[in-house]
Amino acid sequence: DQQVKQNSPSLSVQEGRISILNCDYTNSMFDYFLWYKKYPAEGPTFLISISSIKDKNEDGRFTVFLNKSAKHLSLHIVPSQPGDSAVYFCAASGGSNYKLTFGKGTLLTVNP
């Protein structure tokens, strides 16, 4: 029962271009969404979040877009840098128990 889906296991982009990572969710109770970044042999680190009252949140090179009607969110990284190469996890929470539900992650490779 995957309530948070990241359908692209990997994505490769050129340095300087835009990276777009996608995430879909099925649970209508979700009202808070986050992106985490993970390097090998390290734990995930928080990147950016958005609550359901907004449709966009921006932090430097990172922007998250939320389309509630489509139950879809995306993370835009522009310009992409080689140091952005990592696994990106989408996560969502909502309802009464506040637990985070994670997607499987998308491996982003930014080529110099």
Place this chain on the structure above:
Amino acid sequence: DTAVSQTPKYLVTQMGNDKSIKCEQNLGHDTMYWYKQDSKKFLKIMFSYNNKELIINETVPNRFSPKSPDKAHLNLHINSLELGDSAVYFCASSQKNGAYNSPLHFGNGTRLTVT
């Protein structure tokens, strides 16, 4: 200074053994968690403690028992280890339970291999 530290980083043990993983956070957070990342790469919550009180207990075998001696520590004890327990276990903490703008801070994980 590591914010969320867990030990050991690697743990290789045989089926049937009992083992513990320790976790400590120095962020002053109220809530701590254990997550499991299995071979399919899903990160799934196992337990959550808020100020030493258990608040989330997912469908986890009774062989797994978390212990929180104080709000800065959350240890995970596993009895009678099975092959299927092999995974990476992540400890995490957050300032408040479920509050917005209170993201999780993760440790670097413990890779458990059961042979």
